[in-house]
Amino acid sequence: MASTQHPSNSSKAYPGHVGSRPRQQMLRWVDPRHKSAGYLGFIFNRVAGIGLVLYLYMHLIVLSTLTRGPEAWDGFVAFAKSPLILAMDIVLLAGLLGHGLNGLRVALVGSGIAVKQQRTLLNGVLVLAGVLLLIGGALILVL
């Protein structure tokens, strides 16, 4: 038998407390290891959701260049066609599709409407999001 001390936990031993729960770990929900599909969907939706909120504000700020006349806007349009931005657009599209379609599933299941079909719905969401992402992504690159 060999023994190693936990690097992370070494300072806080559990003093055998009764009736209280261990201190909650705020970022526990984001750990995808050993999780099943539904849980991964939950992580995805939340991470994508946070990303989309940030994007929303970025988008609103960027759109203000429209108020500064044609030069400002057309300058931005030219910038937005750089390969890096196009790649990020594809990530954005993936986030939108995933969050939207999975959100639809969560809305249906979570309102008690399609409780029994949650597995089927999850697979459907994956397939549909994949197909739409392929089409949409290709269009971003072609246009």
Add this chain to the structure above:
Amino acid sequence: MSWTINVTIERHIVARPVTTDRYTVEIEPHRNILDVIEKIWAEQDRTLTFRHGCHHASCGSCAIVANGREVLPCIVHVEDTVKKDGGTLALGPLRNFPVIADLVVDMEPLFAVMEKAGMPIVGPADPLPGQPEDDYNAFENCIECGICMSACPVVATDSEYMGPAGLAAVYQSINHTADASERSRLLDMVDTPSGIWRCHVAYECSELCPSNVDPAGKIMTLRRMATFRRIRRLLGIKEKKEATHGIDTTPVKQ
């Protein structure tokens, strides 16, 4: 043919830092994880603390985390978790519960909610999946093992959340009474931010529940009941004296 596996166990001992202990165990791959634990206790380390009872998934007292997933070690085979001869088996106590010692946690957070739900522990259960209703009518499915609480992402961050098993218990209680005011009281209890609305539909509880309780499904059904009630109130429709929320309320024969 025996396998030689490397077992690591999180050791939680009062007033000592948490450590990970390593053991090498020889065992047939078709044996259960609980056999591994008992073998270590019998042959290598008498200080190891763990809890078990029935050895056949009835008592729910042995639940632990094995290789990252919540399991009942009494019914999970070594070969299904360790996968290969020479592989690793990492064991730890359930998450989201206070640890008493090593693999033993304090189940108080679960029982507290169960009590509020009216402890529907020995009520008649749902029929087993795939079985006609009268063929098998097991006792209450939930064995209070706490696996769902340990696996739930919301319980992990919010200790106020009632948790999957507790909400499923409330569902059972609602389902087994025809008294409209009692049903309404029970629904009030879970129609709260710490109740059904805190759930994020990750379905990990239903995925890992060893007893086919499908807590997530129960939470979703409770939500439908709460939503419909809300809409009815919005439209000014009076509650029927025996509101059934679309659920069969015929009292179950004892």
Add this chain to the structure above:
Amino acid sequence: MQQQRERYPDDSMRWIGQSISGVLLIVLLAIHMIAQHYMVEGGLRDYEQVMVWLRSPWVLAMEIIFLGVVTYHALLGARSIAYDFGLPLAVQKNVNRILLAIGVVTFGYGLWLILTIYQQALQF
């Protein structure tokens, strides 16, 4: 357990709201994506094309609805994440107030933006 926390009998309404706004967003976003990005060569309208497009009052109305729904959905989602951390009652109330303030500011700014651009489009 939950007595210590603020009781919101309206959480079911929030859920319904989040679901409905989500569905609306799928529809609005699909229109937005196709109209703004997939119908025009190059994937982005240049200034002139934006102005022509925005002149329609229908488009104006749609953009305002879009703005409102997306702000509502986003901030309700943020609230849900914040509440998952088991916040004490006083903090919960503050979260609500802060998010409401952010929502009002966002909508106000967005509305100003849309109307300014609309005016530009009319004069264009």
